[in-house]
Amino acid sequence: MTTTSLVRAELARLTATPLARLAFIALMCVPLLYGGAYLWANRDPYAKLDQVPAAIVDQDAGATLDGDRVDYGKDVAKEAIDGGDFKWTETSAADARSGVRNGTYDFVVTIPHDFSAALVSAQSDDPRRAKLTVTTADTNSYLASTIAEQAGKTMRTAVAERVGKQAAKSLLVGLADVRDSLGDAVDGAGQLASGATSAKDGADRLADGTGQLSSGASELAAGTEDLPSQTAQLDSGAQQVATGASKLASGLSDAQRQTAALPSQTKQLDTGAKQLQSGLHQLRDASAALPSGTSTLSEGATAVADGNAKLADDAAPFLASVQQLAAQSPALASQLEPVVEASTVLDADQKAQLVAALEQLRTSSTTLGTGASAVSTGIEDLKTGSAKVAAGASDLAAKAPALTSGIQQASDGSDRLAAGTSTLAAKAPELSSGIASAADGASTLSNGASQVAAGTSKLAAAAPTLSSGASRLATGAASADDGAKSLASGLTKLESGSTKLADELDEGRTKIPSSTASSREAQASVISDPVKVGDDNVASAGNYGAGLAPFFISLAAWIGMYALFLILKPISKRAITAVRKPLRVVLGGWLTPALLGVVQMVALFLIVRFALDLNVVQAGPTIGIMVLASATFAAIIMALNVLLGSVGQFLGLVLMLVQLVTAGGTFPWQTLPGPLAALHFALPMTYSVDAIRQTMYGGSAATAWSDTGILLCWLLGALLVSYVVTARQTRSRTLRDLRPSLIG
Structure with a gap:
């Protein structure tokens, strides 16, 4: 008996009666129904958020900003309703609260009466934050509450951007006015510096003159100190001159x-x-x-x-x-x-x-x-x-x-x-x-x-009077000289300070960029919303359903194999007794579910790609990995059945549940508890999910090949276990081997 005959015999057994054929078809459709229906239900839920009922309550009393009346609450409510992100209803506070309790609304956004006043308080001496209240009830839907929180954050961001843009625009206009005023200040400081320079030059000349005056006055005082005695001598000499002049006149x-x-x-x-x-x-x-x-x-x-x-x-x-x-x-x-x-x-x-x-x-x-x-x-x-x-x-x-x-x-x-x-x-x-x-x-x-x-x-x-006056003049001239020197020193500092003031003002003015109304508008937009998150996805899933597809395809492949082994015999006992060739028996037992898995995976791929219209970047490699994953899971479940019988079949169900939480199909595996995170790297479904992601989204080919290698190792390991057990059974039987299965 060859491997092919073993496969044909097993397929003939599955389709021998109408009931058997019905059961066979039903079990073949299990992975298609599981994977297709789940992905269909979660294909793109975010596209229908506009059907989620939500209420908005506007209690804002408005405020005054720069002499103008503003009502940010009304603007927020209008933008939310016009945006159509949710099925908004503007209502009263009482109706909104009762609507959340009885399920009429999944959540409520309340704008308080001081919303605008708080937003404009940033320009006052008592700034405070504005507040948006989001009312939720997890009895309606926990995810609806999560979505409501995100909606509140989105509204907050929009309001912050608007208010920030207006504040930034006012700031930029003020800076422009400051820049113009600094230009005038620079001119004035330049004139001050020029005047200080002129004043300094005059003060220097004044200091020189007062120095000379002080020196001359000192010399005058010293010279006039003996003036009384000298004038007395001059008077005596003048008298002698007068006498001599008389004698000269007489002699002549x-x-x-x-x-x-x-x-x-x-x-x-x-x-x-x-x-x-x-x-x-x-x-x-x-x-x-x-x-x-x-x-x-x-x-x-x-x-x-x-x-x-x-x-x-x-x-x-x-x-x-x-x-x-x-x-x-x-x-x-x-x-x-x-x-x-x-x-x-x-x-x-x-x-x-x-x-x-x-x-x-x-x-x-x-x-x-x-x-x-x-x-x-x-x-x-x-x-x-x-x-x-x-x-x-x-x-x-x-x-x-x-x-x-x-x-x-x-x-x-x-x-x-x-x-x-x-x-x-x-x-x-x-x-x-x-x-x-x-x-x-x-x-x-x-x-x-x-x-x-x-x-x-x-x-x-x-x-004597002249001598006394000269002394007082010398004293005053010395004081004037000291004052002139102090004035010259002060004017030197004034010149240096005014020059530095002019330079610093001009430097400060140049640091304030010149702007126009249009450039200030653009700058205010950037300041209010400085960071834009760009979309540079090197491997994009496209939507929520496509993001879950690798996980549910892998899970459907395991479920499909598990369901088939409910009606398939892992190995033929007759073949073990008659053929006594364990490798042929193992391959014959594995090829039947593997071939049926190929049919399941191709059909599931057609549903995913065409019925659900989920994007697949590399169709051929994706189908190949799906088939490899199905064949690997078939080998694992067969090995459990060959090794442990009906207990092994049950362990296949347990192993599916463990992989359901450790494969990282929904949340990142890093969020798992320590023991489960360790199992993430040990179990095969992790690598089937990752490999399908790489080929379906257009990711790393090297990673896909690495995952494929690990799946092949699991496949060969499982077949090796089945071969060892089958080889032992071909040589001898135990009472355990003859014991009937719990499942049948």
Whole structure:
């Protein structure tokens, strides 16, 4: 007997009678009914939440915001009803509460009377949170209560977004106004900094000036400390100047009288000098006849020497007086000129006249002194020459060359004498006039000196007051200097601070972004709802039914195998006795439910994909894993039956229940208690659920292959257990093997 014949024989047994065929068909449909009906009922429940009855109670009294009337409760109620997420009914509080109790409404959302007032309180001194009350009753549906909580959170988020957007918009408008105001503040701070800079420069100059003032005032105080004694000395000196000026005026008057006859005398002197010059020229011309006129020349020379000596003696006192007058006049003019300039009693014209007279006196005296010196030199030369002529007249015959030389010297001296006397004659009128002007100026100077003396007496009397005032000025100037330095220091800090203020204000202004009405609208939207949850599902189920499909497909495969083994024999006892080939017997016993499982899984896949229209990304791999899971479950249940008989069949039911809670088909396996979480990794349905998810949703192929490998291990392990037990039975039987099954 072959494996194929064993399969045909078992199928023939199942369809031998009409009742057997009916039972066979019914059991084949069990997994289809279980999986298809459950997935149909839970295909997409969230799409029909608009059929869930809910009530909304609006008790909001409204509020005032920025002078405008707002009623957020009314807006929330309207948005909820218009949204149509649930079957909303707006009603009273009493009707809503009774409706929740009797099942008319699954839940109620109540908006309290102070809802708007609480929302706008964020801008007041007493901010508080607004409140939405969700009333539920788990007697209606626990999931309805859970959904109600989510609905309340959704409404809260919507309200928070609206209020946050309005608050953010107000904030952004305020920031825009602040930015504009900061621009004006920056300009003002810049002007302040510029003014502070100018003020600082002025304060620095003021400090420098007050420093100089303080120094000068100190020097003035130190200088005027001795002013009283100095002015006393000045008064004494002025008195002496006045006396000296009187004496000068008197002396100049005498000099004027003495020099009155000077022009005529100098003219006579000039005439005599010219005559002498002419005579010497004639003498020089006549020296050619010197040898013949030696005696005559000797007598004439003696006479000339006597005359020249007398002339020198007569002119010496006069020339000495002239030179003394010329020497004293510039010094006297120099002494008088500062006095005239410093006089406070003379007017400008008088000072100018006196200064001009003194200058003329100085110039005339210089010229007079020069002329007198020239005359004196000429006379001396003439006297010397004539003496030489007289001395050498006796020796003239023997010393003619020497006499000629002496005559030449005498001639030269007479030339200088003539020049000097001419200059003296020319300057004598000017000297006389200058002395006269000096006499007049000296008289005026005497009068002015008297007035200066009177002024210096008053100055000496006022000097103590001036000295005291200078001391007070020095003290005040020092205080002013300290104040100016403090002002300069303060203005330096003001300049630095105002510059820093301008910079900081400008930096702060740049940190506030410029905005327009449209950009503020967009910014307010982002601020009120800053986080958007993006949908980046790398493997999407599509809906709630598709999310549960892998779990219920795996569960249907187990139930289908469990139901089939109610009518299928795990192994043929006759085959064990007749064939005595355990591998063939085991494969024949396993292939029958495995083939029937293929039919079940293909039919279930068609229902899931086309009847329920659930999305399947990889149809072929999904069918393959469904078939593999069914064949694996068939091998496990067969092994339990072969090993334990009817007890093993019961354990198959227990194992299904354990896997129902450990496979992680509804909630994540991480939420399981510790022992059940350990079983999650040990049992096969975990891997069938995970593998179907990967292929159905388009997940990881590597994970699907890993899950497939584990299912194959379970399949081979279960077949190995069946083979070991069957092999033992082919060799010997026990009383337990012959004991009838509890199930039949």
